[in-house]
Amino acid sequence: VFGIGDFARHGRVSIRMLRHYDAIGLLRPAQVDPASGYRSYEATQLAELNRIVALKDLGFTLQQVQDMLNDHVDIDELRGMLKLRHAQLQAQIVTDTARLTQVEARLRTIEREGQMPADEVVVKQVSPVRVAELTAIAVSYAPEHIGPAIQPLYPELMARLAHAGVPIVGAPVAYYEDEPGSDGAITVHATAPVNVEPDDKYDFEIVDLPGIATAATIVHHGSMDNVVPTGQALSQWVDANGYRSTGYAREVYLDCPPELEKWVTELQAPVELI
Amino acid sequence: VFGIGDFARHGRVSIRMLRHYDAIGLLRPAQVDPASGYRSYEATQLAELNRIVALKDLGFTLQQVQDMLNDHVDIDELRGMLKLRHAQLQAQIVTDTARLTQVEARLRTIEREGQMPADEVVVKQVSPVRVAELTAIAVSYAPEHIGPAIQPLYPELMARLAHAGVPIVGAPVAYYEDEPGSDGAITVHATAPVNVEPDDKYDFEIVDLPGIATAATIVHHGSMDNVVPTGQALSQWVDANGYRSTGYAREVYLDCPPELEKWVTELQAPVELI
């Protein structure tokens, strides 16, 4: 029979933990002195404590451990809990591995440039959105072809939306697709988020833009004429951080004041790991 | 310029997070309406928010992020923080991988036996301890040779300790080593923790038992004559959970009442991953 201190030492847990497990009913001492409140434990309780520690080490909460040990879960629930934990651990390892790669990329940048990278790139999820759009075709993805193709579309789209009385509910988005069957030509889509159903009466398309499960994003400041270096920074980041690009980046026009150098745009490149 | 809701949507963070970042001074809104308290953000602040999110995603605390962004850390500190994070992430991945293996082992046991394993094995660290010891030699590690070799040592050790006036400060421990230059013979050590310096006057050895960095442990109930199945359960667990045994197990005699069937012993097998 052990005092709480000896029992804690043998079980490699803290005294505070034993008191906590007592308080929540997870592991009650074999004896409690009624006068002093001193707890005492029996040697056989060490097996019980080991069971608790083992389950806790797998990452289960104390509540889950308690349910498992008191047979509050049947075999199928138990299997389910283990499978869930299995999936969580796999996901955790995947994201930690990605983090590790990013930390390494930052360390390399520090060694090379003597300072922290500008931290501009964030990987996030982009949700689906319904937009009104006009399209045009550019002969290539080169900026000198894209710009002239897309620029006239926006004033026209805005005018048609205004004329149809359809309000814009978010920031305009541009996106690009390969023109099928054509050699290097690009379909450019100029869009603005709306909240209406498709209708033949409109002189623009209503399209549901799918979400992007994993998008590497960067904020571009200034005129879109100077977007190329920002786009390059984005693809370099993607390459250096264990991702691969899976398509053309969307452009979200967050702020488009008359002075072109004050524009703020977000580039959203769809990517996947490794 | 965005209201807090729009800004949160574009940054894929919650409104609550923006308020929190305002409260702790991490990201202040560009404007706050003095009358209503309404916050507003500028498009360019999205780059700032992205920087915060990127560093947070690497696992840094908000305090660390704040220090980094406000240049409260120089380049060497920054490198140090990144290297520390790198090491932490590696350690995290290692332990999560071990957890994953253990969850898989449990799932296999459930499929095979229709119930949760008895959860007896725990991996923990064993700290160094100073002991008084007597030794003997057994011709092999077989239980029928070990038992007769070690059993007489304990009464003798206790008697000599009592005679020397040296108090025992913990549970007795037995450990085993290959007898060098001999074919399969084992040196058996019967020990008890003490708190004295070595001295020629003692008729027992004072030895500092080293700690065990990684020990797989199991609690054995009952006489040591029946320890074999428990030892087998332990080595099966070690094999099934991605570890490898690196030596003989220590035996810690937690409770040794006169009735042999009430003994409680902990086996501590030194192991390493994979």
Next chain:
DNA sequence: TTGCTCCTCACGTCACGTGAGGTGGC
């Protein structure tokens, strides 16, 4: 007038760590 967006408290989370202040037996 009804929605919608926004506001400020303030409690809850999870598993303990860490004092503060005090007691009982050698």
Next chain:
DNA sequence: TTGCTCCTCACGTCACGTGAGGTGGC
């Protein structure tokens, strides 16, 4: 009498989530 072990509160942790209760402009 001094250490030592043990006791019971009770606050702090970290980054928000989640109401409660209320306000201002279309």
